């Protein structure tokens with residue numbers, strides 16, 4: 432098993448990409464710690480992970496904007512498992528609107544959930560990882576953080592910010608044997624992208640060299656690689672998982 436007995440915290444783990452990453456890690460022997468906002472959905476995800484992997488996850492429901500809650504999660508994880516090997520900062524939201532019409536609170540909400548939480552959670556786990564002299568931090572950005580997108584100025588800024596943060600954290604933490612990398616997914620079929628009309632999805636699909644939309648497992652497999660020993664000489668990188676739509 433690739434992650435046998437490794438302890439992994441995954442945010443946004445109740446559904447979509449985060450749930451798939453948690454399931455993939457658990458099937459590879461990791462002891463997973465799940466975070467999300469919706470208690471019922473998170474508890475169902477934890478049950479599914481236990482059934483399919485035999486690993487009983489710890490799980491915590493809270494708003495990722497709360498720094499105090501994150502410290503609690505870190506403390507409880509250390510109390511139970513004594514170490515934290517992997518952090519996946521995956522939780523994210525969209526509040527799309529043309530920038531001239533974008534309410535300030537939608538800017539703040541997206542920057543806070545998508546970017547500030549990455550800083551806060553990384554800071555919260557870094558001490559434990561520094562003590563251990565090892566760690567893997569994986570931040571879920573987006574191709575939109577590289578290219579920008581009309582109607583997504585807030586989301587693009589948050590995802591571009593994650594990339595800049597990833598490179599800075601990689602430089603600070605590298606000497607402690609902690610790698611920090613980002614994944615930039617393209618169009619992945621989840622609840623986040625479900626509201627898009629079929630015709631719009633088809634238009635996107637036609638632009639993808641690999642000829643299909645992505646699924647959460649496409650991202651989870653790259654997260655598994657970045658969490659594994661196989662990636663031990665890779666840090667500060669952004670890996671695009673987008674079927675080639677953005678080269």
Ligand SMILES: NC(=O)c1ccc[n+]([C@@H]2O[C@H](COP(=O)([O-])OP(=O)(O)OC[C@H]3O[C@@H](n4cnc5c(N)ncnc54)[C@H](O)[C@@H]3O)[C@@H](O)[C@H]2O)c1
Nearest residue numbers: 443445447448467468494495522523573616618619621623
């Ligand atoms: N789906 C895509 O096409 C796509 C593409 C590029 C990047 N991404 C990124 O991948 C990540 C996962 O996306 P997804 O498609 O699985 O989304 P999703 O909407 O299905 O899941 C989002 C998860 O984030 C959690 N979350 C949202 N707000 C939170 C908050 N305030 N506090 C705590 N948790 C919160 C939710 O509980 C949920 O578990 C996001 O960061 C997203 O921006 C997705």
